Amino acid sequence: MGFQxxxxxxxxxxxxxxxxxxSGSGKTYSALLIAYGITGDWSKIAVIDTERESANLYYDLxxxxxxxxxxxxxxxxxxxxxxxxxxxxxQSGVEVAIIDSLTHAWTAEGGLLxxxxxxxxxxxxxxxxxxxxxxxxxHRKLVDAILTSPMHIISTVRSDTEYSQEKDSNGKTVVKKxxxxxxxxxxxxxxxTIVFSLExxxxxxxxxxRISTFPVNDMLMPTFETGQKLLKWLNEGEDxxxxxxxxxxxxxxxxxxxEQVALHGQRKYGRSVCVECxxxxxxxxxxxxxxQNAPVDVLADKKEEKPIENNED
Ligand SMILES: [Zn+2]
Numbered sequence: 632m633g634f635q636x637x638x639x640x641x642x643x644x645x646x647x648x649x650x651x652x653x654s655g656s657g658k659t660y661s662a663l664l665i666a667y668g669i670t671g672d673w674s675k676i677a678v679i680d681t682e683r684e685s686a687n688l689y690y691d692l693x694x695x696x697x698x699x700x701x702x703x704x705x706x707x708x709x710x711x712x713x714x715x716x717x718x719x720x721x722q723s724g725v726e727v728a729i730i731d732s733l734t735h736a737w738t739a740e741g742g743l744l745x746x747x748x749x750x751x752x753x754x755x756x757x758x759x760x761x762x763x764x765x766x767x768x769x770h771r772k773l774v775d776a777i778l779t780s781p782m783h784i785i786s787t788v789r790s791d792t793e794y795s796q797e798k799d800s801n802g803k804t805v806v807k808k809x810x811x812x813x814x815x816x817x818x819x820x821x822x823x824t825i826v827f828s829l830e831x832x833x834x835x836x837x838x839x840x841r842i843s844t845f846p847v848n849d850m851l852m853p854t855f856e857t858g859q860k861l862l863k864w865l866n867e868g869e870d871x872x873x874x875x876x877x878x879x880x881x882x883x884x885x886x887x888x889x890e891q892v893a894l895h896g897q898r899k900y901g902r903s904v905c906v907e908c909x910x911x912x913x914x915x916x917x918x919x920x921x922x923q924n925a926p927v928d929v930l931a932d933k934k935e936e937k938p939i940e941n942n943e944d
Contacts, residue, residue, distance in 0.1 A: 640890070642890060644824065646669065646825075648826070649733075649825075650786070650829060650835070652790055653792065656830055656833060657833040658732070662787055664853055664854055665853055665855075665858040667858060668857055669861065669862045673699045677725040677727075678731050679716045679728060681739070685731075687701055700725065707740050708742045710743065713730065721782055727785065728780070728785070729784075729786075730786040730787065731786075732789055733819075734788050734789040734814040734815055743816065750764075778883060783865075788814060791811070792811060793812040795809050811828065822885075823839065825840045825841065825842050825861070835851050872903050874905035874908055875903055875904060876911075881903065881905045
């Protein structure tokens with residue numbers, strides 16, 4: 632019924648880049664270079680800094696001109712603080728927000744793992760699985776705020792060396808380096824447009840990519856030019872559809888492209904609206920239907936029908 636075929640197209644997009652790497656690999660520095668390559672204006676770049684003002688260390692990058700902006704998040708590192716920080720950046724006219732780092736929202740005091748541990752304690756059983764019910768919506772909200780932002784977002788994630796214990800040919804236990812494990816909830820890389828994994832040498836490997844000009848396994852040293860090249864790809868394509876409610880560009884949501892979000896609004900509501908406005912209108916269903924909406928309408932209809940039946944008697 633509603634199925635249509637359209638010619639494939641791509642609309643202009645905003646960057647969702649994750650830079651992961653061990654401590655000292657240059658995540659913040661690389662993020663700033665890429666951000667400047669995108670904006671060409673330091674004053675349109677903001678660092679949401681969780682690492683106690685480490686972002687200020689690269690002040691000299693800006694030369695004598697305008698400086699990038701820095702805002703601090705301190706413990707407890709609740710997802711809510713990240714959402715507020717992103718909102719402030721957006722309202723301040725920031726074009727590239729650097730979340731440095733996202734790891735704090737996961738592993739640090741007050742982060743999602745802490746919230747999970749507290750939820751386990753609050754339950755009567757020690758079933759840690761059910762406690763995720765309290766945590767997953769908060770995690771989702773944070774990731775969605777990144778995915779739907781009208782700003783370019785670069786998130787840094789700390790990765791730690793992963794080891795495994797194995798027996799050698801003599802039966803002796805040896806510790807073997809397996810690789811690097813990003814310190815955030817698994818699956819983040821699938822949500823991002825592109826992921827760079829940095830090494831101590833400051834070289835980055837493209838470990839995930841939807842950007843044809845940055846194929847997976849390519850190696851590069853992040854520079855201003857990296858940002859320019861990313862922007863070129865992001866700006867190819869058509870202008871993203873605009874929300875008829877708030878006037879902002881409609882951004883992709885989860886696995887839905889901006890066009891799919893717009894089409895969803897047209898089908899359900901008769902006009903293109905962004906996810907935020909759709910949620911406000913409560914007319915749209917993005918997969919999480921609240922139980923409150925539908926039954927109220929059904930009850931209202933039934934109330935009107937009853938008196939008519941009584942009249943007939
Ligand atoms: Zn809107």
